Amino acid sequence: MEPDxxxxxxxxxxxxxxARARAFYADLLGVEPVATFDPPGLVFFDVGGVRLLLDRGAPSGLVYLRVDDLPATVERLRESDVHVESEPHVIFGHDDxxxxxAGTDEWMAFITDSEGNLVGLVEQRPRA
Known part of the structure; x- marks a missing residue:
């Protein structure tokens, strides 16, 4: 935790x-939610110690999720009929x-989730 x-x-x-969003994110994240409250329509996932809240009343956001193997993840999602907005590509290199x-490239791809929200998938790979 940060000092302050x-x-x-x-x-x-x-x-x-x-229910549709719960199933989509359980598949994408590879884990079941930690809590569901319906009503009022809330599902919580633990993503590395940060809660991802799926909420009927929330505005749309752009969430970026780290994955271990970006090409394999994109292919698995494509085979499940998930719309791929942008194929894996290098966004930038980490010089520091x-x-x-340092010495890695940041790769990203973008998909559309079950609710029409754009989701970024991120992998950091050592430079070739």
Missing amino acids: GRRLVQVAQRVEDL DTLGP
Whole structure:
């Protein structure tokens, strides 16, 4: 935890169909939710110690999720009829440790979730 106690606790994402979104994110993240409250229409996932809240009342956000193997993840999702907005590509290289490990390239792809929200998938790979 940061010395002054600041850290990201929760990110909310808009959903229309809670059951559909729950199934989509359980598949994408490879884990079941930690809590569901319906009503009022809330599902919580633990993503590395940060709560991802699927909420019928939230505005749409752009969430970026780290994956271990970006091409394999995109292919698996494509085979499940998930719309791929943008194929894996290098966004930038990390020359220092400011935003990621020095000497790695940041790869991203974008998909559309079950509710029409754009989701970024991120992998950091050592430079070739």
